[in-house]
Amino acid sequence: MTKKILILGGYGTCGRRIAEILMQEPGAECVIGGRDAARGQLVSATLGIPFVTVDIQRQASLNAALDGIFAVVNTCGPFRPHDYVVAERCARRGVHYVDMADETSYILGIQGLSGRAVEGHVSLVSGAGSGLVFSSVLAAAIAPGFDTITDIEIAALSGNRNPRGLASMQALLAAQARRARIFEGGAWQEVPGYTRGRTVALPEPFGRHRLYVADAPEIEILGKRYGAGVTYRTGLELAVLNRVHAWLGSLNRLGVIADPARYARGLHAVQKGLRRFGKAAFGLRVVLRGERGGQPFMRNAALVVCEDGLSTLCSPAVALVRKWMAGGGEPGAFPCSGVLTLADMTREWATQQVVLQLS
Numbered sequence: 123m124t125k126k127i128l129i130l131g132g133y134g135t136c137g138r139r140i141a142e143i144l145m146q147e148p149g150a151e152c153v154i155g156g157r158d159a160a161r162g163q164l165v166s167a168t169l170g171i172p173f174v175t176v177d178i179q180r181q182a183s184l185n186a187a188l189d190g191i192f193a194v195v196n197t198c199g200p201f202r203p204h205d206y207v208v209a210e211r212c213a214r215r216g217v218h219y220v221d222m223a224d225e226t227s228y229i230l231g232i233q234g235l236s237g238r239a240v241e242g243h244v245s246l247v248s249g250a251g252s253g254l255v256f257s258s259v260l261a262a263a264i265a266p267g268f269d270t271i272t273d274i275e276i277a278a279l280s281g282n283r284n285p286r287g288l289a290s291m292q293a294l295l296a297a298q299a300r301r302a303r304i305f306e307g308g309a310w311q312e313v314p315g316y317t318r319g320r321t322v323a324l325p326e327p328f329g330r331h332r333l334y335v336a337d338a339p340e341i342e343i344l345g346k347r348y349g350a351g352v353t354y355r356t357g358l359e360l361a362v363l364n365r366v367h368a369w370l371g372s373l374n375r376l377g378v379i380a381d382p383a384r385y386a387r388g389l390h391a392v393q394k395g396l397r398r399f400g401k402a403a404f405g406l407r408v409v410l411r412g413e414r415g416g417q418p419f420m421r422n423a424a425l426v427v428c429e430d431g432l433s434t435l436c437s438p439a440v441a442l443v444r445k446w447m448a449g450g451g452e453p454g455a456f457p458c459s460g461v462l463t464l465a466d467m468t469r470e471w472a473t474q475q476v477v478l479q480l481s
C-alpha cells in the first residue's frame with residue numbers, strides 16, 4: 123500500500139527538491155502543499171504530482187490537508203517562535219512530522235510535544251536541515267577514543283550557487299541578529315552574531331574562507347551531549363555578500379537600522395542576481411579537542427558536497443521519511459540530532475557527490 127507524504131511549502135526551494143527526491147521512492151505518494159494555488163499548480167504540473175491549497179496558519183485548511191497523510195515535511199519557514207501548530211496537529215492526527223527549522227529555541231522547544239507524540243504513536247522531529255544533522259553525525263563519528271572532550275569547533279559554508287529561498291534569507295538574517303554563545307580561552311562568552319570574523323580552513327573546494335560566529339542549535343545540543351564548549355562559524359561564499367551581512371549587523375547594533383530581516387527581500391534579489399558566481403558546493407568541518415591518556419588529543423571531520431548542495435541539505439528530511447516508511451523511528455518529539463546515524467546519511471549520500479574525511 124502506498125503512503126501519502128505531504129510536503130508543505132512544496133513549491134518553495136527546499137520543498138520542491140524534497141518532493142523531486144521522494145516522488146522516486148517506491149511506495150511514496152507525494153503531495154505538495156502551499157497557499158499560492160497558481161505557483162503550486164505550476165510546480166504540480168511540472169512534477170506530475172498533486173497540489174493541495176493549504177495555509178498552515180488556518181486550522182481548517184491544515185486539517186483538511188492532513189486527511190490520509192502518513193508523514194508531513196514542513197518547509198514553511200521562517201519558523202515562528204513557539205508556533206508548533208503543524209506538529210501539534212500531526213500528533214493528534216497520527217501523522218509523522220519533520221521540519222527544516224534552524225532556530226535553536228524552536229528546535230529545542232519541539233520536545234514539549236513529546237507526550238502528545240507518544241500518545242499519537244508518531245515521531246515529531248525539528249531541525250532536519252543540514253547543519254545540526256551533519257555536525258551531529260560527524261561529531262559522533264570522531265568522538266570515540268577521547269577520555270574527555272573539552273571543545274568543539276564547527277565551521278559551515280553553503281556555496282553561492284545553491285538556491286536559497288526567501289524564507290532561508292529571512293532565517294539567515296534572523297540568526298545573524300541573535301547573540302551567539304562561543305567557547306574561547308576555556309570559557310563560554312556571549313557575543314553579537316556575525317562578528318569575530320576569522321579566516322578558517324574549510325575542505326576544498328572552499329579552502330580558506332572568512333567566517334563569523336553565529337547562533338546554531340548544535341552549540342546547545344552538542345555542548346550538553348559531550349560536556350564541551352562549542353563555537354559555530356558560518357558565512358557566505360562571496361566576499362561582497364559576506365561583508366554586506368556583517369555591515370548590516372554592525373548597523374543594527376549601532377541602532378542605525380532596527381531589524382535586518384526587513385532587508386530580506388532586497389538581499390534575496392541581490393543574491394539571486396549573483397547566483398552564477400561561486401560554487402554549488404557545501405562544506406562542513408568539525409574539530410574535537412580534549413584528552414586521551416592524559417595527553418591533549420584532537421580529531422577532525424570534514425564533509426564536502428561537490429555539486430548540488432541543495433539535495434544534500436535536504437537529505438536529512440528525506441532520510442527520516444524513508445526511515446518511517448520502512449517502519450523505523452521512535453514515537454516522541456525530538457530535535458534532529460542523534461535521530462539519524464552516519465549510516466542513515468551515507469545511504470542517502472550514495473547518489474550524491476559527498477566526500478567524507480575523518481582524521
Ligand SMILES: NC(=O)c1ccc[n+]([C@@H]2O[C@H](COP(=O)([O-])OP(=O)(O)OC[C@H]3O[C@@H](n4cnc5c(N)ncnc54)[C@H](OP(=O)(O)O)[C@@H]3O)[C@@H](O)[C@H]2O)c1
Pocket residue numbers: 130131132133134135136137155156157158176177178179197198199200201222223224249250251252253254285286287288289290291293294435
Ligand atoms: N537548517 C538548514 O540547513 C536549512 C537549509 C535550507 C533551508 N532551511 C530552512 O528551510 C525553510 C525553507 O527554506 P526555503 O529556502 O525552501 O524557503 P522558500 O523557498 O521561501 O520556501 C518556503 C515555502 O513555505 C511557504 N509558506 C510560508 N508560509 C506558509 C504558510 N503559512 N502556509 C503555506 N505555505 C507557506 C512559502 O510559500 P509562499 O511563497 O506562499 O509564502 C514557500 O513556498 C527556511 O526556514 C530555511 O531557513 C534550513
